[in-house]
Amino acid sequence: MTDTTSTQPADTARASELGTVARFLKATELDTRMLGMIGALLLIWVGLHVISSLRLGVNPLDFDSRTFLTPRNLWNLSVQTSAVAIMASGMVLVIVMRNIDLSVGSAEGVIGMVMGFAQVHFLVRFVGLELGNPWIWVLALLIGLALGLLIGAFQGFVIAYLEVPAFIVTLGGLLVWRGAAWWVTSGQTVAPLDATFQLMGGGPAGSIGAKWSWVVGIVACLAVIFMHYNG
Incomplete structure (x- = not known):
């Protein structure tokens, strides 16, 4: 009886503390799962920074230019992940419908290669537009949008009307579009690109x-x- 009575104040304080945290999370509308993922990401970044510093024999607090947590490297990560973030925004709708798209990265790759190929070879050699023409970047973007619509429509048709599971269709698309990206350019660098078009990817x-x-x-x-x- 004494033990039960003595634990009641502690239980009350713990409940009050949890209530405060819960009220704070509700008021700020913070998603605890998102906070957990952000915390895990920060731990990975700090871990990579410490490991790279130890391998180079420098103090992690000096933030040497060769280590992980440097302004230049964080800028590179931001630029490289921006395209992934845009694709992830579209993937939300797919996941809400209880489907999945494994081919989105490969589709982005082949679309980018086709837009580059169109600028360097098709629009210049066959259409007659010179590099720097204000229509080149516009036509390249239209070609990319059209190809993206075709890829999405084709895979959506197979999934919706032929009733093939989305996992199977998009897994096949992942391999097909990745190979198509290499096939379009034969594995070679596509250059030079239109200056205005390059601004679309930042800099x-x-x-x-x-x-x-x-x-x-x-x-x-x-x-x-x-x-x-x-x-």
Whole structure:
């Protein structure tokens, strides 16, 4: 009886503490699963930084230019993962419908190669447009959009009308489109590309420059906050 009574204040305090945390998470609408993934990502980054520092024989707190956590390397990661983030946004709709698309990365690869091939070979040699023509990057983007629609429509038709499981169709697409990306260019580098087209993929100063990138980011954050509290 004494043990039960003595544990009641501790249980009450623990419940109050958990209630505070729960109220904070509810008020801020933070997803604990997302926080867990972010924490795991930070642990991986710190681990890679420490390992690279130890292998080079430098102090991890010095942030040597050859280690992992450097501004240049984080910039590279941001640029390289931006395309993946855009594709992941589209994948949300697929997953919500209880399907999966394993071919999205390979499809992106072949579409990019076709757009590059169109600029260097097709539009220049066969259409007669010179490099630097303002129509080259527009036509290249239209070709990429059309090819993406065709790939998506074909795989969607097989899944929806022929009733082949999405896992099987997109797994096959992963291999087919990866091979197609190599076949289009024969494994060779595609260059030179239109200067305006290259801005679509960012660059050292981003597509619109450092200053306007910050402006757009701040405006977007303010818009999200405004819609959240007035929606």
